[in-house]
């Protein structure tokens with residue numbers, strides 16, 4: 261199924277990122293948003309052209325001045341990239357004016373928008389709901405990136421009524437964005453993302469909320485761990501209220517289990533503080549279950565999680581240091597799977613943590629030593 265022209269409705273983070281990815285693959289993209297500024301910025305970023313549905317002359321019987329909107333052309337696919345609560349009404353409006361052959365949305369919840377679309381009388385034959393499992397803690401077109409979906413899962417939830425061609429169009433969108441399609445029912449999707457996205461978001465917010473009145477001393481001691489755990493807590497609360505409300509029961513169920521674990525850990529630590537040494541067992545069990553769960557998260561290419569060895573290298577805070585380090589890795593023939601930078605506050609130094617295949621770590625450490633790098 262070829263996608264020649266795609267309409268993106270909602271040119272925020274996700275809509276503009278999809279538009280940029282499609283533009284890169286030569287697809288013509290039309291852009292719409294209820295905020296004119298969001299469309300202008302997306303257009304200036306190279307995401308496509310503004311969509312101009314035509315205002316038709318009022319038909320006989322229509323109130324004067326109440327001009328009907330018609331699309332200037334029928335696009336192959338419309339992507340509805342607006343908050344979950346607005347998906348169904350946008351779909352209805354777009355279908356009413358026959359804006360596209362096929363339709364999808366990218367909302368983080370699936371059962372509720374599909375149910376609402378059915379209630380409103382939308383055509384479920386041309387619509388296949390979807391959800392890219394990729395995003396950022398920032399909103400708006402300014403945060404968009406054409407590589408946001410590369411190698412990421414992208415769920416699609418066709419209903420029984422969906423036309424196979426509509427599914428093919430959404431699969432092509434996912435492929436053009438470089439993501440991996442995962443077909444799943446809407447109900448299973450919502451239960452799954454409660455575990456891997458929505459409950460973790462609330463947990464991150466709860467941890468980050470502790471920092472709101474933390475002392476300056478505490479904040480001055482913040483390291484990478486707290487940044488990792490709380491990154492997504494910086495997201496737009498309005499958008500997240502909509503996501504959580506749309507998946508309330510599954511998220512509540514996961515949060516209740518997390519809350520039980522936290523309550524047990526707190527009681528065990530109280531017991532430990534009062535001299536009950538046996539309480540360490542409970543804490544160790546939770547930490548061990550955490551390691552098991554963490555190790556089950558698939559690796560960066562979507563395959564099984566691989567445990568890389570980490571080689572730490574001291575780098576000076578000067579331009580070009582990281583480029584030199586990568587060049588050295590390249591010369592030694594070692595593929596760097598991931599890199600993380602730790603900055604030592606107040607020091608002109610940082611640590612680059614290079615994740616490499618375990619059997620390459622020894623040779624890399626030796627080779628970097630020989631080239632004068634400090635590898636502690």
Ligand SMILES: NC(=O)C1=CN([C@@H]2O[C@H](COP(=O)(O)OP(=O)(O)OC[C@H]3O[C@@H](n4cnc5c(N)ncnc54)[C@H](O)[C@@H]3O)[C@@H](O)[C@H]2O)C=CC1
Pocket residue numbers: 269270271272273274275292293294295298341342343344346350366367368369391392393394395396397398399400401499503
């Ligand atoms: N933020 C994230 O990391 C991810 C978000 N999503 C989903 O993608 C959708 C969009 O989220 P973001 O791009 O992050 O939000 P965003 O806030 O960056 O963009 C949303 C855009 O939709 C526009 N909009 C709102 N209602 C509209 C309407 N009725 N008609 C036309 N435009 C309308 C807003 O003006 C805004 O420009 C949401 O459904 C969200 O659940 C999916 C994956 C990741």
Ligand SMILES: O=C(O)C(=O)Cc1ccc(O)cc1
Pocket residue numbers: 367368392393394395396397457492
């Ligand atoms: O920022 C991140 O790493 C995310 O995982 C963001 C995200 C937010 C909402 C989604 O529906 C999917 C992904």
